[in-house]
Amino acid sequence: MPLSVMRIMPIGKSGTLAETLGTVQPFRYRGYVFDEEMGLYYLRSRYYNAERCRFVNADSVVSGNLFCYCYNSPIDLLDLSGKSPFLDWLKKLRDIYTDTLIENARINYKMNISLYSNVGLSVKEYPLANELFHHFLWEEGKPLSDDVIQQLSEQISASKAFQEKIIADYKTYGNSFASSFEFMEGDLHYAIGHAEYSANVHEQNGTLIVSGTLSDTYDFTKLREHDGKYTWLSVEANNLGYRLQKEGYGTEYAYAVPFEFEVP
Secondary structure, three states, rough: OOOOOOOOOOOOOOOOOOOOHHHHOOOOOOOOOOEOOOEEOOOOOEEEEOOOOOOOOOOOOOOOOOOHHHHOOOOOOOOOOOOOOOOOOOHHHHHHHHHHHHHHHHHHHHHHHHHHHHHHHHHHOOHHHHHHHHHHHHHOOOOOOHHHHHHHHHHHHHHHHHHHEEEEEEEEHOOOOEEEEEEHHHHHHHHHHEEEEEEEEEOOOOOOEEEEEEEEEEEEOOOOOOOOOOOOOHHHHHHHHHHHHHHHOOOEEEEEEEEEEEOO
């Protein structure tokens, strides 16, 4: 029908010839069929009421508002059958592609961090710090392996500074006590740092027998300043971990390590 014959409105009714030629020619905008008796438009699978601007039948495909047209996005989508908006699958494909790109970028970034930290900590000969940091990056909060716990136990039990702190606490609090300690040097400084512990001490044949458990959560709770308390490398390593954890590249995890040593 020529445009001069009828005035087209957005899925609306005909103009001046609605009651004459409009009754003979039922086809309207985009081939929709106007039902003269019901006053509704037929879209091949359901009816549309132009006066109420609503479909009479619910859409059997979409969720949410079942009476909407093209998910309420008629500019971007087209529904030729009345059942499935066209191009919607392209949007889903784009979203999947975008999510994949983001995830790949995250993995590549973590791999680079992992590579450089592995080189740096290996050069410093800090295997436990290397192990715990990579666990933070990749293991999503899983427990440490028994082998790593055993290595930590051996290193903690052999720490002279830690032994001196235990003996000082024993002299102050007696045989059983709980306290905290911060490893300030070497592998344990980067692997553990500050941790809580509980200990039992008893004397046997003039020798102090010490046993207990050190527990901690591997995480990075705050940024550090270059104020002289920690070395430059320690501050930068902590601040890198803080940013990685805050941005979701690493996952904190808890662990408990038994220790035991003797003091003649």
